[in-house]
Structure formats: C-alpha cells, structure tokens
Amino acid sequence: MNVIHSLTLAQMRAKPRRTLTTLIGVALSVAMLTAVFAGADSFLDLMRREAVATLGSWHGQVSNTSEAVAQALAEDDRLNQVALAANWGLDPAEDGSFTGTSLFGVNEALYELLGVECVEGALPENSHQLAISRELAHLTGWTVGSQVTLDLVRAWSVSGVEPDGTPFYRAETGQWSPSPTGFDHTDEVGSVRFTVTGVVELGAFSNGFTGWLPCFTTLDSAPADSRWNVYFTMRNLSHEIWNVMDDITALQQSQDPAYDPGYYGRATNRSLLLYAGVDEEGSWLLTAFYSLMGVVLAVILIGAVSLARNAFSISLAERTRMLGMLASVGATRAQKRRSVLFEALLLGLAGIPLGLAAGCAGMAITLPLVSAQVQELFRFHVPLYLSVRPLPLLGAAALAALALLVSALQPAFRASRVSPIDAIRGAGEVRLRPRSLRTGGITRRLFGFTGALALKNCKRSRGRYRSIVFSLALSVVMLLAASGLSYYVDQSVAMRYGRDIPPAHATVGLSDPAADPTPLLAEMQSLPGAGTCRITGGIDVGMMGSWQVSEQDLSAEARRWLTERSEYRVQMGLEPLAAEGVYTVQPALLVLEDEDFAAWAGRDVTLRTDLLDCVLVTDNYLADLGSFARLKNALRIEEGFSQTFDQGENRFADTWRVAALAAEAPANSGDTTLAGDGLTVQLVTSRTVFEAFLARQAAAGRTGSYFWTVLYTEAKDPVQLQESLLEWVGEGDGQENTYRSAGSSDMSSMQSFAFLLRVFCGGFVVLLCLVCAANIHNTVSTGFELRAREYAMLRSVGVTPGGFARMLRLESLFYGIKALCWGLPVGLAVLVAEHRAINLNFYSSFSVPVWGFALAAAVVFGVCGLSGWAARRRLARQTIVEAIHTTVL
Amino acid sequence: MELLRVEHLTRHYGEGAARVVALDDVSFSVQKGEFVAIMGPSGSGKSTLLHLLGGVDRPTAGRVLVQGTDLYAMDETALAIFRRRQIGLVYQFYNLIPVLNVQENLTLPLLLDGRRVDKDYLERLTGTLGLTDRLNHLPDQLSGGQQQRVSIGRALIANPALMLADEPTGNLDSRNSAEIMTLLRHFHEEKGQTLLVITHDERIARQADRLLTIEDGRITRDEAVRP
Known part of the structure; x- marks a missing residue:
C-alpha cells in the first residue's frame, strides 16, 4: 500500500460514520441486485422443477x-x-x-x-x-x-x-x-x-x-x-x-x-427447453421476463450510482485540500485519481460480498414465506425456495462493481485535476455564482433571513443539491408507483370479487328459502381452521323485476362506460346495453343478519316490514363480458323510490322500496355484491324484513327461486380450512335440499397476486428508499460538516442556537419541498399510466391512494429531517472556537 | 468610563497530564474609547483571551463584564443576541459567509436581529471601506484586503460597544495591512470605537493607546503607548 492508499484509508477511518453509511448503501444496492438475480433464478428454477414434476425431466x-x-x-x-x-x-x-x-x-x-x-x-x-x-x-x-x-x-x-x-x-x-x-x-x-x-x-x-x-x-x-x-x-x-x-x-x-x-x-418437454433457451417459439415469455428484470435492475442501478457517485464526490470535497497539498509536493494526476478509485475498490471489496450475502439471506427468508401464494397463483405443485446458480450471483457482483467504477470515474478525474492552489484556497467548494444563489423575496418574507440563508446553502453546490433532490424524488416516485399498483390491483379485485372476501369460504344454497341455516353455520364454525362465520343471502339479479331509465338519469361516467361497453358488444355481434338510449336496470338483493345490517347501515336506519324495505348502495360495481367498473352514483335514485315485481304464477311477488341510501356495500358480503352484466343496483335488507317478506309470500301460497344463502368463514388457518371445507362441502352437497361449494379459487389467486405484488413492491421500495436515505444522509450531513466553520462564524456574529437550528431545519425542509415538487408530478404521471393500464378491463374513475402521497411526504421529510438533526447535534457539540479552528484536511 | 472588565479569567484545555493552561488568572479593565493592542509569542494565550472577551468560548473560571453585563452568566441565546448587538469580531482569515454577497455579509448582524438597515449609514460605511462598487460580489470574488474590509464592516455595522480583532492583518501584504490599520484607527479616532487588537506586528501595536503583553497565559506587561 503506497502513501496515497494509506492516506485514503486514513481519511475513510477518520469519518467512520460516513464510510459506514456509504458501505451500507453499497451493500443494500448489491443486496437488491442480488435479490433480483436470485429471485429470477429461483423462479426459473421453480418453473423447471414444476415442469419436471408434471412432465418429467426428459427433453x-x-x-x-x-x-x-x-x-x-x-x-x-x-x-x-x-x-x-x-x-x-x-x-x-x-x-x-x-x-x-x-x-x-x-x-x-x-x-x-x-x-x-x-x-x-x-x-x-x-x-x-x-x-x-x-x-x-x-x-x-x-x-x-x-x-x-x-x-x-x-x-x-x-x-x-x-x-x-x-x-x-x-x-x-x-x-x-x-x-x-x-x-x-x-x-x-x-x-x-x-x-x-x-x-x-x-x-x-x-x-x-x-x-x-x-x-x-x-x-x-x-x-x-x-x-x-x-x-x-x-x-x-x-x-x-x-x-x-x-x-x-x-x-x-x-x-x-x-x-x-x-x-x-x-x-x-417445451417448458424445460424454454428455460434452457432452446425453444424459440416460447422465447417471448423469457424475453418479457428478462425485460421486466431489466427495468427493475435499471431503477436499482440509478439509485446505486447516484449514491456511490455522491459518496465519492463528498469524499473528494473533504480531501481536496489534502490532494492539493499532495500535488504541491509532487503527486501526479494518476496518483490523485487512484485515491478515489482506491476508495471505490475498498468499498466494493467490503460491500459486494456483504450485499451478496444479505440479498441471498433476504430471498432465502422471503421466498418460502410467499411460496404458498405463488403455488396458489400459478397452480404449481412444487414449493418456491431460494435456488441460485453461481453465474447470476457473479452477474450481480459484476454489475455492482461496474456501478461503483462508473460512479467513481468522474470524481476520480476531478481529483486528478486538484491543484496546489485549491489547497490554499480552502475546502474545495465549487466556485459560487451570484445568479445561482439568488433567492426569491417570497422565501425571505415567509421564512425570514435564516430561511433565505438556508435556501442559499441548499443551492451553493449544484451537484450536491441535484443529487439530493434526485434521490428524494426517486424515492417519492417509487413509493407512489408501488402504492398505486397495490391500490389499483386491490380496486380491481374488489370489482371482480366484491370486497374483503375471506380467503376461504363456502356457499351453501338452500332451495327452501325459509329453511334455517343456523345449524349449518354451527357446523361450519366447528371446521378445523375456521374463524368467524357469517351468513348472508339474497335474491339474484333479474329475479326482482327491472325498470327502465334514460341516459339523462345516468351520471356522465356511467354513460361513458355503458356506451363503451355497448359499442364493444356491437363489435362482437351482440345486443347493445341500451335500446334507443333506454337502459334496463335490474336490482339484486342482499340479506344481512339483523346485527350485521345494523352495524353496516347504522342504528338510525329503520326498515318497514310490510314491504321489502331496503337500503340502496349508490357505489355501483358493474360487470360486462369480463370488463368491470366501479361507478359512483351512477343512477339518480331518491329515497322512497319503489318498484313492484312478480316472478310469475305462485312465485314471489312483492314491492320493494328504497328506505335509505348508502355509498359503500357491506364488507364481507363477498361476491354477493357482484352484479350481473349490464346496469344493476344493489339493495340490502335485514333478516327480519326478509323473513316478514317470506311469511307474506307463504301466506299467499307463493314460493321463490334464485334465492341463495351464503355462509362465510374467515380463516384462522387458510390451508387447513381449505382442506376441511372441501371435505365438508363434498359430504353435504345435495343433501337436505342444499347444495354446497367451496371458495372461489380464482379469487384467492387474485388475492395471492395482490399479496405478492405488495410483498415484492413493498420490499423493493423499502430497500430503494434505504439506499436513497443513505445517500441523502451522507450528503446532507457531510454538507453540514463541511460548513462547520461557516456555521461557527454565523454563531459568532450572533446567530442564536434556536436560529441556528431553525436554519438547518429549513435547509432540510427546502430539500424535501423541492423533491416533492419533482417527485409528485412524475409520480402522479406514473399513477395515471398505471390506472390507464388497469382501466382497460377494470373501469373506475381516476382516484389516487392518498396514503401513498402521505407516506411519500413523510418519508422525504423524515429522511431529510433526521439527517439534518443528526448533523445539527454533531455541530452543536463543537464550541465556536473549535469549529473556527477546524481546517478540513 | 469602564467598558470592559476581566476578573480572574482562566482557561484550561484537556484533562490530567494533558492539561494545558491557556490563560491563567488574568484580570484587567478597558475604558470606553480605548485602543488596546495585545502582543505575545505564539501559544501565549492571546487568541484564547480574545475569544473569551468575544463570548465565543467558555472560561474555566473568572468573569468577563461588558458594560457591566457578565457574558458568561447569560444563556446561549441571550449571549448570541448580546454578541450581535454589542461585540464586533474580526478574524485573521476573514470568515465571511461564501453564499452571501458583500452587502449581506456586511449587514448580517442586523439581518439576524431583524433590524432595518440604515441606508445612509451603510453607504457611508461602504464608502469608507472602499466597497461601494463591490456590494453584489461574493466573497470569493474579492481580494484578501477587500474581504478583510468586509469583515471589519460586518463587525461595525451594529455599532457595537466593543470591537475585537484577531491579527486582522496577519494574512495580508504590507500595503493592505497599512490600509486596514488606517481604517481601524479611523473608526477608533472618529467614532470613539473601543478596540482590542491582537497582533504580532510591533508597528501596529505602537499605534494603540495601550499595550498588553501576554506570556504563558499571564499578562506580564501593561503599558501606555500613547498617553
């Protein structure tokens, strides 16, 4: 190790906290790269094993x-x-x-x-x-x-x-x-x-x-x-x-x-050939898979390079004086350049193995945890676990090394140009220009002189300022993209399957509507793995009559969706939904147990029992030929609206009335809220009202059909419940005028998908945010430390401790505000794109996950605030004299 | 009238065997309008004394009273406010704020105090300092002499009771040194500014009213230079 290397090492040791933060950032970036490579390889291995399990290992x-x-x-x-x-x-x-x-x-x-x-x-x-x-x-x-x-x-x-x-x-x-x-x-x-x-x-x-x-x-x-x-x-x-x-x-x-x-x-054996790259017909699948991987890798690399480049720039700023002095005693350009490259080498040597181990360990823990969902989603027979070959690991390491090298190059060349005069001039700040430091009068009016000074401090080093704002904005965009994806997929699951459906449930249909489902409920409750059980029931769409509305009675959004669907139907050679601008509306009835009804509708909603009195749900979930929509207040219906229906001779006939309106359908009502094709509305009533209706029908000698009862159970142990439900359903189906079926596997696939998406998006975003946080922490805290002398100067001319703290806080705040100014619009654009992509099949008016925005803002201000706070604490520990005498070498 | 009183001022650094006594039981007083030069060899405790007089360091023992106010009996905030209103500090290395232009650096104590800048006074001051056409420049666009003139202006802008200068010409050539001393003397003679200057330069010291000599943390001589 020559003198340049020794000095570099000494410099890194002198700043253990910064070195450690950079090392953690590098290791996290490598861990993410490793996780992507290891995850992809494990998934390919899973598919290979699945192909072997189902078809065999022959070619x-x-x-x-x-x-x-x-x-x-x-x-x-x-x-x-x-x-x-x-x-x-x-x-x-x-x-x-x-x-x-x-x-x-x-x-x-x-x-x-x-x-x-x-x-x-x-x-x-x-x-x-x-x-x-x-x-x-x-x-x-x-x-x-x-x-x-x-x-x-x-x-x-x-x-x-x-x-x-x-x-x-x-x-x-x-x-x-x-x-x-x-x-x-x-x-x-x-x-x-x-x-x-x-x-x-x-x-x-x-x-x-x-x-x-x-x-x-x-x-x-x-x-x-x-x-x-x-x-x-x-x-x-x-x-x-x-x-x-x-x-x-x-x-x-x-x-x-x-x-x-x-x-x-x-x-x-097509699957095996495909994964070996031999089957060209199916190669588009692998291309798509690798493209997705490429996008994720690119995002990680952008974060990693931004972090590393910034860390080297900071390190260089701290060392400019030392390098200038070395230059004055004869250090060559190459020697100065090697100083930065040596730092990159040391960080790589420590960070890359650490990251590889952390990435593999993370995936070794995560993959078995999500294995059940993956198996459910793809109907795989074999479990998912970490299986990674040396080559992808080498790939991750090589990519990380390349990222470090690319990040170090520009600072290294800057280091080679440091001249002796830089050592004399000072701490190596970039030359300032009055124009770039200009702050608007509004800042001074809003935040006072300390605010204006804080903003000037933010802007003094354009590179550092941009790096912080970029890192923060990237975190904001990633957080919004992930929250949006999760939000829209959840919305789609809700449109397709109703809301909050338990992962396992059974449908028990009673052909006699008056039959008591309570014994069956007790039976279900006793199933191994079952949680809380509930009963709902209702009358199908189309069995409670219909009425007609004109286009004027529809909201603009509903009109647009229904028109689009009608046009699609005509293209497919089917009947349009509207006949000469007139739509047929059909109600579906959901019956809740009295307690559930009261809990949902509120105690102040009272229903009459002399007719089929209901609450109308104004949030319409509509379906049409595999396309779904969630429309708010699609129909103009007032309280008191009523309709009479007649199913035919000796069949149900009665009048239903809208007693009250409610925006949201009840939770846990499962796919009962799923309307049929076309324009449907959801009515909800209580067991008491429904029983009074049945009694009226019985007295008139009428009986009904298309009536159903659904028993739902939440799962304490989903796997056990699934098994016991299947057995129970198999035993009882067709007996005592009942038919039974167990939970919709389609739905649990979608839920598995949503869950997986949340796990992977969440994990990815958290890790990326950590890398960005390391970057920001490094930059903000070093920025403060480099200016320790200036801050001491300000204190010596009379800045109070409170004013000093306020200035540093404002500096953090300005970084946060600027990052949000960039991150939120870009993030919003990503949300719009996500919404549009999902809207092709699941129509809903554009809405955004408010919690995503709140989270993004909280993360940004949290990271900036914490970094500023940590730096402030360190600075406050120094007396003014100590800081004034601090010479950055 | 007594403006500054120093009583048994002591400052130690380090602990145990590594303990260094930078200032050892120093007492003296300065009258309003006096120009005092402080001389002594390197490491004698001159700068420590000046920092303690300026309220930017904490003594191990003793008191510093400026116009009867005990600096170190105040909390940090009160001391900071006192500093910006009553004490002007000039350093050897100027210590200007690089992101602020000349005018902002000059008026910094007033800006921090939320006070309005008296434009006439500022004009006169910058005229005297020879900075009128440099007001929008950043510090790194100025020469060393110009930077020191800004720092003198900053020390004087709030009309402080006491101005302290730590080797104000130590970083300048002889022409600039002479200019700076002319300025300091001007403010002392024309405005009656109380001035304490640390210097190694005998010629500068001879321009003062009184010369204090410090050796090993103690005042060894206190002599009138110009009665």
Missing part, C-alpha cells in the same frame, strides 16, 4: 413406436439417458370396478426421467416381478408379495378417432369395441404370472389411457411386437435436439412398419 420423447426405433435411439451418442417403456398390453378388470391394468416393461432410466418412485418394497429386477401403482394397490388389494396373473391383450388403433393409440374398451360391457375406422387391433398376448415386489408413486408417468392403471416389470421379456415409448435427455441440451427429433421421424418412417404419418407421437 424429448416418441411414443407408440417400434422396438427398432427404440433401440436406435438407445444407441444414439447425442443422447444421455434413454428411458424405454415397452407396452406389453392391457388387462381389463374382471369385476368392472375400474377399467383395468396396463403393463409396461421398462428400464431403470424410466423411473428416473419420469419421477416414478418406489414407496414400498423394491422395483422389479426381472420379468417375473411387478411394481404396481399406489392406486392400483388400493383398488385391487394387491400388496408386496402378492402373486398376480395378468391376462394381457394388446389393443390399439393406429389411425382414426383415437390417434394416440388409446384402445377402445367399454368397461361397462367388458367388450372391446371396434373403432369407427375399423383400424383397431386386439391381439391376445396371454397370461403372465408376476410377484408384486414394490408399490410406486407414478410421478410424471402417464400411459395416456384414461382409466388404465399402469404397472411395471423389467424390459427384457417384452413381447416381440410390443409398441414402445421412448423418453430421452440430451447429452448437451442445445438446438441439436431439433435434429434429433427430425432423425426420429426418419427412423419411424424407415424402422417402423406400423408408422402412421397422421399420428405424430413425438414431443419435446
């Missing part, structure tokens, strides 16, 4: 081919593992309890490539031994050691309706039936006796024949004219696989007399 396959083709492939050098399955034949079940058994002679590679696992006993070692699937063991009662005889028949069609070779067999008659084309074959193979040696999980193995349960023996004694299935992996997975597939076609043509050109029989 290509050919089915229903000849032994010659199979053997040729087994000897092909380009292939690594070749799994062979010779189809011995089928044995229909004698008692007709299931279709039957299909026997395959297989080699060991098959078990591996298709994930067939022995769970009991051992895999067969000769052609007298048999491994059976667990399901087959369950259906037949066969166990390890059982002696079984299979009466095998080979049956397939080589052409026609069933091109995959599925045999025609009717379990109910026990007859092989001829295919319509007459090309099917049935050959007796004969009886073969086996000893069951093992029970297997089938993994990704499928014989493709519905109902025929596979069992396996060894390959050696397969009947001579068996049809074979071949699965293989490539020695090197590359585009060569397409040549192999072409060669297979040629082989089939030349080596398989029964080859049917109409039956393709060849396939590749």
Whole structure:
C-alpha cells in the first residue's frame, strides 16, 4: 500500500460514520441486485422443477413406436439417458370396478426421467416381478408379495378417432369395441404370472389411457411386437435436439412398419427447453421476463450510482485540500485519481460480498414465506425456495462493481485535476455564482433571513443539491408507483370479487328459502381452521323485476362506460346495453343478519316490514363480458323510490322500496355484491324484513327461486380450512335440499397476486428508499460538516442556537419541498399510466391512494429531517472556537 | 468610563497530564474609547483571551463584564443576541459567509436581529471601506484586503460597544495591512470605537493607546503607548 492508499484509508477511518453509511448503501444496492438475480433464478428454477414434476425431466420423447426405433435411439451418442417403456398390453378388470391394468416393461432410466418412485418394497429386477401403482394397490388389494396373473391383450388403433393409440374398451360391457375406422387391433398376448415386489408413486408417468392403471416389470421379456415409448435427455441440451427429433421421424418412417404419418407421437418437454433457451417459439415469455428484470435492475442501478457517485464526490470535497497539498509536493494526476478509485475498490471489496450475502439471506427468508401464494397463483405443485446458480450471483457482483467504477470515474478525474492552489484556497467548494444563489423575496418574507440563508446553502453546490433532490424524488416516485399498483390491483379485485372476501369460504344454497341455516353455520364454525362465520343471502339479479331509465338519469361516467361497453358488444355481434338510449336496470338483493345490517347501515336506519324495505348502495360495481367498473352514483335514485315485481304464477311477488341510501356495500358480503352484466343496483335488507317478506309470500301460497344463502368463514388457518371445507362441502352437497361449494379459487389467486405484488413492491421500495436515505444522509450531513466553520462564524456574529437550528431545519425542509415538487408530478404521471393500464378491463374513475402521497411526504421529510438533526447535534457539540479552528484536511 | 472588565479569567484545555493552561488568572479593565493592542509569542494565550472577551468560548473560571453585563452568566441565546448587538469580531482569515454577497455579509448582524438597515449609514460605511462598487460580489470574488474590509464592516455595522480583532492583518501584504490599520484607527479616532487588537506586528501595536503583553497565559506587561 503506497502513501496515497494509506492516506485514503486514513481519511475513510477518520469519518467512520460516513464510510459506514456509504458501505451500507453499497451493500443494500448489491443486496437488491442480488435479490433480483436470485429471485429470477429461483423462479426459473421453480418453473423447471414444476415442469419436471408434471412432465418429467426428459427433453424429448416418441411414443407408440417400434422396438427398432427404440433401440436406435438407445444407441444414439447425442443422447444421455434413454428411458424405454415397452407396452406389453392391457388387462381389463374382471369385476368392472375400474377399467383395468396396463403393463409396461421398462428400464431403470424410466423411473428416473419420469419421477416414478418406489414407496414400498423394491422395483422389479426381472420379468417375473411387478411394481404396481399406489392406486392400483388400493383398488385391487394387491400388496408386496402378492402373486398376480395378468391376462394381457394388446389393443390399439393406429389411425382414426383415437390417434394416440388409446384402445377402445367399454368397461361397462367388458367388450372391446371396434373403432369407427375399423383400424383397431386386439391381439391376445396371454397370461403372465408376476410377484408384486414394490408399490410406486407414478410421478410424471402417464400411459395416456384414461382409466388404465399402469404397472411395471423389467424390459427384457417384452413381447416381440410390443409398441414402445421412448423418453430421452440430451447429452448437451442445445438446438441439436431439433435434429434429433427430425432423425426420429426418419427412423419411424424407415424402422417402423406400423408408422402412421397422421399420428405424430413425438414431443419435446417445451417448458424445460424454454428455460434452457432452446425453444424459440416460447422465447417471448423469457424475453418479457428478462425485460421486466431489466427495468427493475435499471431503477436499482440509478439509485446505486447516484449514491456511490455522491459518496465519492463528498469524499473528494473533504480531501481536496489534502490532494492539493499532495500535488504541491509532487503527486501526479494518476496518483490523485487512484485515491478515489482506491476508495471505490475498498468499498466494493467490503460491500459486494456483504450485499451478496444479505440479498441471498433476504430471498432465502422471503421466498418460502410467499411460496404458498405463488403455488396458489400459478397452480404449481412444487414449493418456491431460494435456488441460485453461481453465474447470476457473479452477474450481480459484476454489475455492482461496474456501478461503483462508473460512479467513481468522474470524481476520480476531478481529483486528478486538484491543484496546489485549491489547497490554499480552502475546502474545495465549487466556485459560487451570484445568479445561482439568488433567492426569491417570497422565501425571505415567509421564512425570514435564516430561511433565505438556508435556501442559499441548499443551492451553493449544484451537484450536491441535484443529487439530493434526485434521490428524494426517486424515492417519492417509487413509493407512489408501488402504492398505486397495490391500490389499483386491490380496486380491481374488489370489482371482480366484491370486497374483503375471506380467503376461504363456502356457499351453501338452500332451495327452501325459509329453511334455517343456523345449524349449518354451527357446523361450519366447528371446521378445523375456521374463524368467524357469517351468513348472508339474497335474491339474484333479474329475479326482482327491472325498470327502465334514460341516459339523462345516468351520471356522465356511467354513460361513458355503458356506451363503451355497448359499442364493444356491437363489435362482437351482440345486443347493445341500451335500446334507443333506454337502459334496463335490474336490482339484486342482499340479506344481512339483523346485527350485521345494523352495524353496516347504522342504528338510525329503520326498515318497514310490510314491504321489502331496503337500503340502496349508490357505489355501483358493474360487470360486462369480463370488463368491470366501479361507478359512483351512477343512477339518480331518491329515497322512497319503489318498484313492484312478480316472478310469475305462485312465485314471489312483492314491492320493494328504497328506505335509505348508502355509498359503500357491506364488507364481507363477498361476491354477493357482484352484479350481473349490464346496469344493476344493489339493495340490502335485514333478516327480519326478509323473513316478514317470506311469511307474506307463504301466506299467499307463493314460493321463490334464485334465492341463495351464503355462509362465510374467515380463516384462522387458510390451508387447513381449505382442506376441511372441501371435505365438508363434498359430504353435504345435495343433501337436505342444499347444495354446497367451496371458495372461489380464482379469487384467492387474485388475492395471492395482490399479496405478492405488495410483498415484492413493498420490499423493493423499502430497500430503494434505504439506499436513497443513505445517500441523502451522507450528503446532507457531510454538507453540514463541511460548513462547520461557516456555521461557527454565523454563531459568532450572533446567530442564536434556536436560529441556528431553525436554519438547518429549513435547509432540510427546502430539500424535501423541492423533491416533492419533482417527485409528485412524475409520480402522479406514473399513477395515471398505471390506472390507464388497469382501466382497460377494470373501469373506475381516476382516484389516487392518498396514503401513498402521505407516506411519500413523510418519508422525504423524515429522511431529510433526521439527517439534518443528526448533523445539527454533531455541530452543536463543537464550541465556536473549535469549529473556527477546524481546517478540513 | 469602564467598558470592559476581566476578573480572574482562566482557561484550561484537556484533562490530567494533558492539561494545558491557556490563560491563567488574568484580570484587567478597558475604558470606553480605548485602543488596546495585545502582543505575545505564539501559544501565549492571546487568541484564547480574545475569544473569551468575544463570548465565543467558555472560561474555566473568572468573569468577563461588558458594560457591566457578565457574558458568561447569560444563556446561549441571550449571549448570541448580546454578541450581535454589542461585540464586533474580526478574524485573521476573514470568515465571511461564501453564499452571501458583500452587502449581506456586511449587514448580517442586523439581518439576524431583524433590524432595518440604515441606508445612509451603510453607504457611508461602504464608502469608507472602499466597497461601494463591490456590494453584489461574493466573497470569493474579492481580494484578501477587500474581504478583510468586509469583515471589519460586518463587525461595525451594529455599532457595537466593543470591537475585537484577531491579527486582522496577519494574512495580508504590507500595503493592505497599512490600509486596514488606517481604517481601524479611523473608526477608533472618529467614532470613539473601543478596540482590542491582537497582533504580532510591533508597528501596529505602537499605534494603540495601550499595550498588553501576554506570556504563558499571564499578562506580564501593561503599558501606555500613547498617553
């Protein structure tokens, strides 16, 4: 280490707090880069594992081919593992309890490539031994050691309706039936006796024949004219696989007399090929994935470079005098330049490994936490966990190193230009220009002289000022973008599925509306994993009559949405929503338990029981052909509005009336608030009013349909509840005039998506804000420290401690205000873009997440205020004399 | 009339074996309108004394009374306000605020006090200081002599009772030094400004009414230069 390096190190040690803050900032940036790389790699790995779990780890396959083709492939050098399955034949079940058994002679590679696992006993070692699937063991009662005889028949069609070779067999008659084309074959193979040696999980193995349960023996004694299935992996997975597939076609043509050109029989494991970059057709998916990753990386890099560049500039400002002195005793430009680069090297050496470890640790904790939601969202069978290869980690490290180098370059070149005169002149401030320091009269009037002085201080170093404002504005934009995304997705989920739906719920329909659902509620309440249970009910859209409104009765927003939908309908060749400017409005009724109703509507809303008295929800959630809208006060309806409806002879007939209006539909009303297509309104009434209505109907000998009851439960343990609900629903469906169904999985997918979005956006924004905070803290506090002497000077000419604190506070405030001036409009533009993108399917008038703005402002002023406060405390500890004598070296 | 009274003023730095006695039981007084020069070798405690007189440091013991007000009996805020109204400080390295222009630097104590600047007085002062055409310049656009003139103006703008200068010519060439001393003498003679100047320069010291010599933190000589 030469003298320049020693001095640089000493300088870094002399400012431990700043060095540590910069180091944390660098480590956080690297951690974020690592998290993106590790997250992306883990996700790709998850998809690879999912492909292996569902299809197997083979790269290509050919089915229903000849032994010659199979053997040729087994000897092909380009292939690594070749799994062979010779189809011995089928044995229909004698008692007709299931279709039957299909026997395959297989080699060991098959078990591996298709994930067939022995769970009991051992895999067969000769052609007298048999491994059976667990399901087959369950259906037949066969166990390890059982002696079984299979009466095998080979049956397939080589052409026609069933091109995959599925045999025609009717379990109910026990007859092989001829295919319509007459090309099917049935050959007796004969009886073969086996000893069951093992029970297997089938993994990704499928014989493709519905109902025929596979069992396996060894390959050696397969009947001579068996049809074979071949699965293989490539020695090197590359585009060569397409040549192999072409060669297979040629082989089939030349080596398989029964080859049917109409039956393709060849396939590749597309997902695996896609993730290896071999499948070009699906590469757009990876391109999209990597593009998204690129955008996220770019944002992180902007934050990281801004932080690092600023840190080096600060460090340079602190060292200008020292460098000038070094120059005066003969330090060359290169030596001065190396001083900054050496600092970058040290920060990189410490920060990059730290960041890599932190990023991996963060993802190792986060990914398993969100695994359940990811599985739910993408219907994956395998869990998500951290799985990262060395290359992406190296990529993150290289990118971080590059960012550090880029950040250090300009300060390094500035350092090389420091002259001896800079050492004499002072602390290396940039030359000030009166114009750039001009402050408006308003500032002085509003904040006094100390305010004007604070603003001049902000503006004195344009680079530092811009860097702080940029970092802060970036934080504001990111916070707004993340809060907007979360807000609009939540809004869309609400439009599509109603509000606040518990993740697991059951629908219990009672065909007799008067039936008491309370015993069922008690039953549901006792389910393992269930939380609070609720009952709602109602009458469907369209079953309570309708009335017509003209366009003038609609709000401008509703008119616009309905017109757009009508135009779309016409394009699709459907009826428009309006007929000559007249829309049909249909109500849907929601019945709440009395307590729930009172809690929602307020105690002062009283309903009459002599008619169907309701509260009308003015916030309309509308749906039309997969497009959704949330419209406020779409319809002009006054209290007292009433309608009469009649479902027909001996069916419900009554009058409903609007007793009061409410803006929001009740929470936990689930998809009951989801209206049908077109213009619908939501009515809400209490159980008492509804029971009085039922009593009136019963007295008049009327009965209703399209009435439903929904039991909702919140989940204490969602996974357990989901399982117990499914069982409960399965047990009771169709009994006692009820039908049951368990929670909508679509909805929980959307909720999982919203949750994941919040976790990842939240995590990303928090980390980015921390990087920005480190940057701001460094800049603000060093800015204050560099001016310690000036501040002491101000104090010596009579600035009071209070005035001094006020000045520094105002300086922080001005940074915050300026950042908001830039950040809020840009953030708002991002929100508009997000809203527009979501509005394509989920229409709502533009609104913004107010909490997002509040959060952004709080973060900005919080970070600035804290940095200023910390610097102020340090400065206040120095006496004026100490500070005046401080010479920044 | 006594303007400044110093009683048993002591200042230590450090603790234990590292303790340095910068000022050791110093007492003296200064009459209103007096021009006092303070001389002594480096490290004798001159600057410490001046800082304590200016209220920018805290004594270990003793009192400083300016017009009967004990500086160190006041809290920080009261002392700061007292400083900007009653004491003018001039430093060797000018210590101007780089973001403020000449006029703002000059009027800084008034601006901090929220007082209106007397334009006539400012014009006369800047005229005397030779800064009339430099009012909108920033400090780094001025020469060393000009910067020191701004700092003298800043010290005088509030009409302080006491003006203290710590080697005001220490950073200037002989021509600029002579100009600065002429100015200081002008304010002393024409306005009756009480003035305490620390200097190494015997020629400057000889222009004062009285010369205090400090050695090892003690006043070793107190002599009248010009009776």
